[in-house]
Amino acid sequence: MRKIDETVELSTPFEEDMPEIPYASHPRPGFMRDGYVTLNGDWDLTVTDGKKIKYSGIIKVPFPPESRLSGVSMEIGKRDVMRYTRRFNIENSQLNGKILLHLDAVDQTCTVYVNSQPAGKGDGGYLPHTFDVTELVVCGENVLTVEARDPLDKKYPYGKQTDKRGGMWYTKVSGIWQSVWLEFVPSVYVEGFRMTPDLCGVHFFVFGGEDEKHLSVETESGMLEASFTGDEYYLSVPSPHLWSPEDPYLYYFTLRCGDDVIKSYFALRTFGITEVGGTSYLALNGKPYFLHGLLDQGYYSDGIFLPATEEGYRSDILKMKSCGFNMLRKHIKTEPQVFYHYCDMYGMIVFQDMINNGPYSFIRDTALPTVGIRRGIKTYATRERKEKFIWTAVGIQSMLYNNPSVCYYTIFNEGWGQFGEVMCYGLLRKLDPTRVYDTASGWFKTLETDVESDHVYFRPVRLKPVRGRPMVLSEFGGYSCKIDGHSFNLKKNYGYRFFKSTDELEGGLVCLYENEILPHIEKGLSAAVLTQVSDVEDETNGLLTYDRRVLKVNADRMTALADRLYAGFEETVKKHEI
Numbered sequence: 001m002r003k004i005d006e007t008v009e010l011s012t013p014f015e016e017d018m019p020e021i022p023y024a025s026h027p028r029p030g031f032m033r034d035g036y037v038t039l040n041g042d043w044d045l046t047v048t049d050g051k052k053i054k055y056s057g058i059i060k061v062p063f064p065p066e067s068r069l070s071g072v073s074m075e076i077g078k079r080d081v082m083r084y085t086r087r088f089n090i091e092n093s094q095l096n097g098k099i100l101l102h103l104d105a106v107d108q109t110c111t112v113y114v115n116s117q118p119a120g121k122g123d124g125g126y127l128p129h130t131f132d133v134t135e136l137v138v139c140g141e142n143v144l145t146v147e148a149r150d151p152l153d154k155k156y157p158y159g160k161q162t163d164k165r166g167g168m169w170y171t172k173v174s175g176i177w178q179s180v181w182l183e184f185v186p187s188v189y190v191e192g193f194r195m196t197p198d199l200c201g202v203h204f205f206v207f208g209g210e211d212e213k214h215l216s217v218e219t220e221s222g223m224l225e226a227s228f229t230g231d232e233y234y235l236s237v238p239s240p241h242l243w244s245p246e247d248p249y250l251y252y253f254t255l256r257c258g259d260d261v262i263k264s265y266f267a268l269r270t271f272g273i274t275e276v277g278g279t280s281y282l283a284l285n286g287k288p289y290f291l292h293g294l295l296d297q298g299y300y301s302d303g304i305f306l307p308a309t310e311e312g313y314r315s316d317i318l319k320m321k322s323c324g325f326n327m328l329r330k331h332i333k334t335e336p337q338v339f340y341h342y343c344d345m346y347g348m349i350v351f352q353d354m355i356n357n358g359p360y361s362f363i364r365d366t367a368l369p370t371v372g373i374r375r376g377i378k379t380y381a382t383r384e385r386k387e388k389f390i391w392t393a394v395g396i397q398s399m400l401y402n403n404p405s406v407c408y409y410t411i412f413n414e415g416w417g418q419f420g421e422v423m424c425y426g427l428l429r430k431l432d433p434t435r436v437y438d439t440a441s442g443w444f445k446t447l448e449t450d451v452e453s454d455h456v457y458f459r460p461v462r463l464k465p466v467r468g469r470p471m472v473l474s475e476f477g478g479y480s481c482k483i484d485g486h487s488f489n490l491k492k493n494y495g496y497r498f499f500k501s502t503d504e505l506e507g508g509l510v511c512l513y514e515n516e517i518l519p520h521i522e523k524g525l526s527a528a529v530l531t532q533v534s535d536v537e538d539e540t541n542g543l544l545t546y547d548r549r550v551l552k553v554n555a556d557r558m559t560a561l562a563d564r565l566y567a568g569f570e571e572t573v574k575k576h577e578i
Helices: 013-017 311-322 337-346 362-370 383-400 421-431 502-521 555-577
Strands: 036-038 041-048 053-061 081-090 098-103 109-114 117-123 129-132 140-149 180-185 190-197 201-208 212-219 222-229 232-236 251-257 260-266 271-276 279-284 291-296 327-330 349-353 406-413 436-441 452-456 471-477 525-531
Touching (some): 098 109, 109 129, 117 129, 190 260, 222 232, 279 525, 291 349, 291 555, 327 525, 383 406, 383 421, 406 421, 421 436, 471 502, 502 555
Parallel strands (some): 291 327, 327 349, 406 436, 471 525
Antiparallel strands (some): 041 053, 098 129, 109 117, 201 232, 251 260, 271 279
């Protein structure tokens, strides 16, 4: 490990198996065609600030230049221009239909050229961009250029990125940070589909493609075949096998539309709110269900915004499952599609945050609410900032609509960038009424929300039930234990209560759940989100270290604790049924 100021470089176990071309598997497990080519790997990168060249060399895509895995490890300034270039070949047989270029995430803006001709522009750092480059490519060698800028403009959603990291603010990422790939499609092709499940089947709505369509679905009793004409079709599934964290059953299928063949999957599940004996609960498949979760920031010591390999995501999910958790709150960040695919596959419910924009004020957004001043504070948002937030939020909804694990959206977190709560809630809920919405997580509450959502740090948990809304403790804990040899900052340490050993940390967590969470389950608590999955830079309040090499708690003891929570919840619901 090489010392840099007060910090050290931490390697993860995933780096040991990192291939020469990272993230080469299909970037969209829920919408797969055979005809795709990854463009990840070594690119040429030039970084200029308008006066001089700050860097000229190789970068490994999709890792951001701030990360060590990119091979660059440099800060990108507000005025810097990142010019990515790589060559790729197109065969004559690939020119029969259309060619789509996908950039799954570029922070914050980009302009794309193919063979020096403009292909289009991308705006915002968390959503995918797709360009039809059919008329720009030639048979043989082609040149792809991506010019990216990241001024960390706060009218764009930016999450916890900052120029001056420290505490609960983290190193920013710039430029390309998810996969770049080509997709070969027929001249008439399916642009996408939405699948809305219930407990008996699934409603398909297909965008584009030939009029005649055919579904082949793998079921436990054999293949289920169905043909239909037009855009919409309801597929009734015999002997339906429902999805849950305990039994995450997926139905894999093939959709054929003319020459277009797409492989995907769906699950049969519903998520909403139900009332039992005057108490409102979050409900999975129509029944009250307790969500025992963790805050998941999605930062890694090797690639910052993504791990060295897809295994990093799988490992996090399975380790948290092994500790008895059934939910992750993906905190003010989106992930590559493979993360959500693993949550679908392994049965980890996702509470997905939208990405905040606008300025943050410690006094307004943290200090005053912490001491109890949580009403009457307003922030101003320009029209442009509102539009960019809403555009991103709607894009996240669209991107994750088909993932059964995604059940709940947080619109605003702790007042950061909060505006127009009634409008935002109404719009997002209208576009996707199949999920639950937490309009203002933590404080600065609004009547236009589905849940009563609170954050509690620095004091005992004392929640008050609200009629008609499930009680959600959307953040709590933050217990810190710094592990020598596995901590990013050698001197500074950030958390909300500090423990000297893992035994003390584990004991503190057990007491916290026994003394403060279990009693609230008896009062109707429906979900609890502990801070957090892993350490992040200065923060050491994770169950995992930042390098993912140490699990600070005993998985068996945590599972036994989780079983007590689930049993207590079931007993409480039964009492309310009487």
